[in-house]
Amino acid sequence: MFTDFFFLLKKKGVPVTITEWLSFIEALYKGYFQSSLNHLYYIGRAFLVKSEAYYDMFDLAFQEYFGGIETSPLELEKVLEWLENPLHKLPKLTPEELAEFQKKLEEFRKQHDMEELMRQFRERLKEQKERHNGGSKWIGTGGTSPFGAYGYHPGGIRVGGESWMQSAAKVAGERRFRNYRNDVILDVRQTKMALKRLRELKREGTQEELDIDETIDKTAKEGGEIELVFTRSRENTVRLILLMDTGGSMLPYTELCERLFSAASQMEHFKEFKYYFFHNCIYQDVYEDMANYKRVPTEKLFSNFHKGYKVIIVGDARMAYSELFDVNGCIDYFYTNDKPGIEWLMRIREHFPYSVWLNPTHKNFWGHYTVDTISKIFPMFELTVDGLKDAIKALTSKQKYAVRQ
Amino acid sequence: MTDTNKVYKGSDYYIASKPLMEIVNVAIALGKPLVIKGEPGTGKTLLAHSIAEALNKKLITWNIKSTTKAKDGLYVYDTVQRLNDARFKDKDISDIRQYIKLGKLGQAFKSEEQVVLLIDEIDKADIEFPNDLLNELDEMSFYIPELDEEVVAKHRPIVVITSNSEKELPDAFLRRCIFYYIEFPDEEMMEKIVRVHYPDIENKLLRETLKRFYWIREVDGLKKKPSTSELLDWIKALMIGGINADKIASEIPFLGTLLKNEQDTARFIRLSSTQQGGFGFKKRF
Ligand SMILES: Nc1ncnc2c1ncn2[C@@H]1O[C@H](COP(=O)(O)OP(=O)(O)OP(=O)(O)O)[C@@H](O)[C@H]1O
Ligand SMILES: [Mg+2]
Numbered sequence: 001m002f003t004d005f006f007f008l009l010k011k012k013g014v015p016v017t018i019t020e021w022l023s024f025i026e027a028l029y030k031g032y033f034q035s036s037l038n039h040l041y042y043i044g045r046a047f048l049v050k051s052e053a054y055y056d057m058f059d060l061a062f063q064e065y066f067g068g069i070e071t072s073p074l075e076l077e078k079v080l081e082w083l084e085n086p087l088h089k090l091p092k093l094t095p096e097e098l099a100e101f102q103k104k105l106e107e108f109r110k111q112h113d114m115e116e117l118m119r120q121f122r123e124r125l126k127e128q129k130e131r132h133n134g135g136s137k138w139i140g141t142g143g144t145s146p147f148g149a150y151g152y153h154p155g156g157i158r159v160g161g162e163s164w165m166q167s168a169a170k171v172a173g174e175r176r177f178r179n180y181r182n183d184v185i186l187d188v189r190q191t192k193m194a195l196k197r198l199r200e201l202k203r204e205g206t207q208e209e210l211d212i213d214e215t216i217d218k219t220a221k222e223g224g225e226i227e228l229v230f231t232r233s234r235e236n237t238v239r240l241i242l243l244m245d246t247g248g249s250m251l252p253y254t255e256l257c258e259r260l261f262s263a264a265s266q267m268e269h270f271k272e273f274k275y276y277f278f279h280n281c282i283y284q285d286v287y288e289d290m291a292n293y294k295r296v297p298t299e300k301l302f303s304n305f306h307k308g309y310k311v312i313i314v315g316d317a318r319m320a321y322s323e324l325f326d327v328n329g330c331i332d333y334f335y336t337n338d339k340p341g342i343e344w345l346m347r348i349r350e351h352f353p354y355s356v357w358l359n360p361t362h363k364n365f366w367g368h369y370t371v372d373t374i375s376k377i378f379p380m381f382e383l384t385v386d387g388l389k390d391a392i393k394a395l396t397s398k399q400k401y402a403v404r405q
Numbered sequence: 406m407t408d409t410n411k412v413y414k415g416s417d418y419y420i421a422s423k424p425l426m427e428i429v430n431v432a433i434a435l436g437k438p439l440v441i442k443g444e445p446g447t448g449k450t451l452l453a454h455s456i457a458e459a460l461n462k463k464l465i466t467w468n469i470k471s472t473t474k475a476k477d478g479l480y481v482y483d484t485v486q487r488l489n490d491a492r493f494k495d496k497d498i499s500d501i502r503q504y505i506k507l508g509k510l511g512q513a514f515k516s517e518e519q520v521v522l523l524i525d526e527i528d529k530a531d532i533e534f535p536n537d538l539l540n541e542l543d544e545m546s547f548y549i550p551e552l553d554e555e556v557v558a559k560h561r562p563i564v565v566i567t568s569n570s571e572k573e574l575p576d577a578f579l580r581r582c583i584f585y586y587i588e589f590p591d592e593e594m595m596e597k598i599v600r601v602h603y604p605d606i607e608n609k610l611l612r613e614t615l616k617r618f619y620w621i622r623e624v625d626g627l628k629k630k631p632s633t634s635e636l637l638d639w640i641k642a643l644m645i646g647g648i649n650a651d652k653i654a655s656e657i658p659f660l661g662t663l664l665k666n667e668q669d670t671a672r673f674i675r676l677s678s679t680q681q682g683g684f685g686f687k688k689r690f
Contacts (some may be wrong), residue, residue: 018581027431027435042428050582050584051579055586189570193573196572216488219488221488224492
C-alpha cells in the first residue's frame with residue numbers, strides 16, 4: 001500500500017517529488033504518526049503538499065484512497081509490510097525515477113539503523129494492539145514522540161476549531177480548499193503574483209550604474225584609495241503590450257480580463273506597459289479606447305515598438321471563418337479591411353517573437369477552427385493561474401516558443 | 406525520558422489548532438524548516454512567538470524587506486567602519502573580526518542554546534532569496550572568507566518561515582520544508598481567540614460581534630476583508646464605548662475599525678442597504 005498513494009497524488013495534480021515522499025516516509029519510520037488517519041492526513045499534507053492551491057487535489061486523492069476506511073485505525077500491518085519493502089509495487093516509475101528513488105533510499109538506509117527502526121516500529125505496533133483503543137492512543141517512540149504527550153493545556157482547552165475527532169476522510173470530503181485551486185480562479189492578487197515572474201533583470205543601454213555599496217566596500221578594502229565599481233542596473237527591463245479582445249463572445253469573461261488588466265496596470269513592475277483593444281480579430285487598426293473608437297494603426301505597433309517587447313493577446317479566438325480569412329471579413333459593418341485578419345496576426349507574431357495568446361475559454365473548446373488556426377500562430381494558454389504561469393515561461397524563455405503544428 | 410519541554414501544545418495567549426500543533430512538533434522533531442502561509446492576521450508571526458514562549462527558548466526574528474539579501478542574514482563586514490577607524494582614529498584595525506557582524510541566521514547558529522528563528526514575510530524579498538538560503542539551512546553552517554572561518558550551528562534552530570504569498574516560493578526551497586496553511590479561523594476558534602484577548606467579554610456581545618464580523622467578511626468584492634486584528638480592535642472600541650450587544654444587531658458602530666478604506670465602506674453600505682432593508686446603515690454614517 002501507500003506507494004500507489006504517491007501516484008494517485010500525482011494523478012490528481014499534486015506536484016509531489018520523490019525527495020518529499022522520502023521525507024514523509026522518514027517521518028513514518030520514526031514513528032511520528034498515530035494509527036489514526038488524522039495523522040496521516042495532516043502529516044502527509046504537510047510533507048507532500050507545499051501550496052494551499054494543491055490542498056484540494058490532496059483531499060481528492062486522500063478521499064479516494066482512504067475514503068472507505070472511515071474512523072477505524074489504519075491497518076498497521078500493511079504499513080509495516082510496505083515499510084519493509086518500499087520498492088515493492090513501483091511498476092509505474094520510469095527507469096530514471098526508479099534510479100533516483102533507489103539512490104535516495106540507499107542514502108536513507110545509510111543514515112538510519114534500519115533494523116532498529118523496524119524493531120521499534122513493531123514494538124509500537126504491538127503496544128498499539130494490546131491497548132486496543134484504535135484512534136485515541138498515540139504511537140510514541142517510548143516517550144520521545146512529539147505526539148506522546150498531547151492533552152489539554154493546563155491553562156484551558158487549546159484545541160482549535162477543526163474538530164479533531166472528525167475522521168480525516170470526512171475532512172477531506174468537505175473539500176474546503178476547493179477555491180484555492182489554481183486552475184479555477186484568477187484573482188488580481190494571483191495575477192500580480194504570476195506577472196511578477198515576467199521580468200528580466202539586466203543592464204540595458206550603454207550607461208552603467210555606480211554601485212555605491214561595492215564602491216565603498218572596495219575603497220575601504222584598498223585602504224581609502226577611491227575605487228569606482230560599476231554594475232548592471234537591476235531594474236526590470238520587460239516591456240509589455242497587452243492586446244485585448246472586447247468582442248461580444250468575450251462578454252462572460254469581462255471580469256476575468258479586467259482582473260488581468262488591473263493587475264498589470266497597478267503593478268508598476270514593467271519598464272513599459274501598453275495596452276490596446278480589438279474586436280474579435282485584429283486588422284489594420286487597434287483601439288486605444290474601445291468606447292469612443294480611438295484608433296491606432298496596427299502598423300504603428302511595428303514602427304514604435306521593437307521586437308523585444310513582449311506581447312500578450314487575450315481573446316477567445318472564436319469568430320466566424322470570414323472574420324479571420326476574408327478581405328472585408330470584419331464583423332463591424334462600418335469597417336473594411338483589405339487584408340484578412342490572419343495576415344495581421346501572422347505579422348504580429350513575426351514582428352514580436354515573444355508573444356502569447358491567453359484564452360479565457362477552457363481548452364476543451366479549442367477545437368473550433370479559428371481557435372485551432374490561431375493556436376498554430378501563437379502559443380495559446382488558458383487564462384488561469386496555471387495558464388498564465390506557462391505563458392510567462394514562454395515569454396521569458398530564450399528560444400522562441402514553438403507553437404503546435 | 407519524556408521531555409515534555411520539547412512538545413509544543415500552544416501557549417497561554419495563542420490558540421493553535423490541533424493539526425497545527427502536530428505539524429509544529431513534527432517540524433521540530435525532524436529539524437525541518439516550517440513554512441506558514443495564511444491570510445493576513447491569521448497568527449503566523451505570533452505562532453513563532455508562541456513556540457518560543459511555550460518551549461522556553463529565545464526567539465530571533467529576521468524581518469524580511471524587499472531589499473533584504475540572503476547574505477545579510479549570515480554576516481556583514483563593516484568595511485566603512487574599518488576605513489573610518491583607519492583614517493580618523495588611532496585604532497588597531499588589523500583584527501578584521503571586530504568588523505564582522507553576524508546577521509540573524511548567524512546569531513541563531515552561534516547561540517549556546519537552541520533558539521527559535523523566525524524568518525518573517527519571506528515573500529517580501531526577491532524571488533531568488535529563499536534559494537540563496539538553501540545551503541545554509543540544509544547544512545546549518547556557512548563560511549566567512551574574511552576570517553577563513555566556518556560558522557556551524559551548535560544547535561539546529563527551530564526555523565519558522567512566514568509568507569503572505571505575495572510571491573510564490575521556489576519549489577527547490579519548499580521541497581526541504583514542511584508546509585502549513587493556516588485557515589481563517591471559524592467562529593468556534595475565533596471565540597477562543599477573542600477570549601484570550603478579552604477574558605471578561607460578555608457572551609452576548611461576543612456572539613453578536615462574531616455574527617456581524619463573519620457577515621461582513623462575506624460581502625462580495627471587498628478589497629480588504631477584515632481580519633482577526635480588526636475584529637479585536639472593533640471589540641475593544643465597542644467595549645470602551647460601552648455599546649451593548651443589542652445595538653450591534655441593528656447597526657454597526659465603529660465600522661471604520663473593521664473596514665479601513667473608503668471604497669470598501671461605500672460598497673458595504675450600498676450592498677447592505679439593499680440586501681437588508683431597514684438595516685439603517687445609511688443613517689449611521
Ligand atoms: N491563534 C491566535 N491566538 C491568539 N491571537 C491571535 C491568533 N491569531 C491571530 N491573533 C491576533 O491577531 C493578531 C495578528 O496576528 P499575527 O500578526 O501573528 O498575524 P500574521 O498572520 O502574522 O499577519 P500578517 O500576515 O499581517 O503578518 C495578533 O496580534 C493577535 O492579536
Ligand atoms: Mg506577520
